[in-house]
Amino acid sequence: MSLDGTYDEANIFAKILRGEMPAAKVFEDDDVLAFMDVFPQSRGHTLVIPKRSTARNLLEEHPERLAALMKGVQRVARAVRAALTPDGITITQFNGAAAGQTVFHLHVHIIPRWETAPLGRHGEGGMADPVELKALAGQIAAKIA
Numbered sequence: 112m113s114l115d116g117t118y119d120e121a122n123i124f125a126k127i128l129r130g131e132m133p134a135a136k137v138f139e140d141d142d143v144l145a146f147m148d149v150f151p152q153s154r155g156h157t158l159v160i161p162k163r164s165t166a167r168n169l170l171e172e173h174p175e176r177l178a179a180l181m182k183g184v185q186r187v188a189r190a191v192r193a194a195l196t197p198d199g200i201t202i203t204q205f206n207g208a209a210a211g212q213t214v215f216h217l218h219v220h221i222i223p224r225w226e227t228a229p230l231g232r233h234g235e236g237g238m239a240d241p242v243e244l245k246a247l248a249g250q251i252a253a254k255i256a
């Protein structure tokens with residue numbers, strides 16, 4: 112899907128927001144929902160998405176909602192750091208299929224990194240164990256400040 116187009120209410124993140132699909136939730140407030148990526152590029156790979164938004168990508172989002180999203184990203188990234196003590200954290204965001212975007216509801220990736228562990232390929236990893244994801248979500252959630 113290119114940068115142009117219309118928001119698809121049937122996208123997987125819209126379904127998670129409506130409670131139609133399960134997710135290992137980490138954090139939720141009025142503005143954002145954070146949950147574990149099921150095809151993680153590293154242990155603890157977390158996604159943060161805006162609620163009440165039909166922006167497919169960063170370019171379409173209202174600046175004030177974008178600010179609220181990034182506030183949530185920082186809060187969750189700090190919790191990821193506190194819970195998992197990574198050596199670094201990669202934060203990424205893709206706009207359009209040509210850039211690597213596969214789900215067309217705006218989202219930000221928080222990917223903890225360790226010097227000893229190479230980064231998994233975007234969109235090409237195996238599905239994580241749901242029990243392990245739930246445990247990780249709980250560990251990160253416990254560190255939300």
Ligand code: 5GP
Pocket residue numbers: 123134135146147148149150151204205211212213214215234
């Ligand atoms: P994008 O490729 O659009 O930047 O990122 C979409 C992300 O959503 C990918 O990292 C992918 O692993 C993740 N993903 C795809 N389907 C699901 C799903 O059903 N549940 C969760 N939690 N993550 C998903």
